[in-house]
Amino acid sequence: MPADLLATPDLLRSVFRLHAAGVAVITARGEAGPVGFTATSLTSVSAEPPLLSFGVGTGSSSWPAIAAADHVGVHILGEHQQELAATFARSGADRFGPPTLWREGPEGVPVLDGVVAWLVGRVVARVPAGDHRIVLAEVVHGDSSGTGRPLLYHQGRFQRLGD
Secondary structure: OOHHHOOOHHHHHHHHOOOOEEOEEEEEEEOOEEEEEEEOOOEEEEOOOOEEEEEEEOOOOOHHHHHHOOEEEEEEOEHHHHHHHHHHHOOOOOOOOOOOOEEEOHHHOEEEOOOOEEEEEEEEEEEEEOOEEEEEEEEEEEEOOOOOOEEEEEOOEEEEOOO
């Protein structure tokens, strides 16, 4: 087998750059204040009970708060929120400072304003997966009444949904 076809981290990254994914921001209440990060690994797991999952790197600045949190927030971003997605993806950014608009939501979880939809989930498991953890959460609150089209991530860039 040619070396360029063997499984490597670069191969995985290059393949998943071709996979368009919705963009979410995951939030939690931390000891030093709210934390959050941009995620494209959000997955619906089960309808009964309502479960979702997402991945988080154990080296990320948000991991300690996510590791200790009883509840997390999940926000589906709209195509008008590219800058918000970039802020939550940027290391060292003041993610909850202006111009980010947010409030304390159910279970004390930070809830972002202006999103297409949001959920609050009770963390039921954190599963080791390489240098990440897969977090499973049971949905306990949410709102899907936002408007707009979802933001996508493809080829290393935030993109709008085509018709």
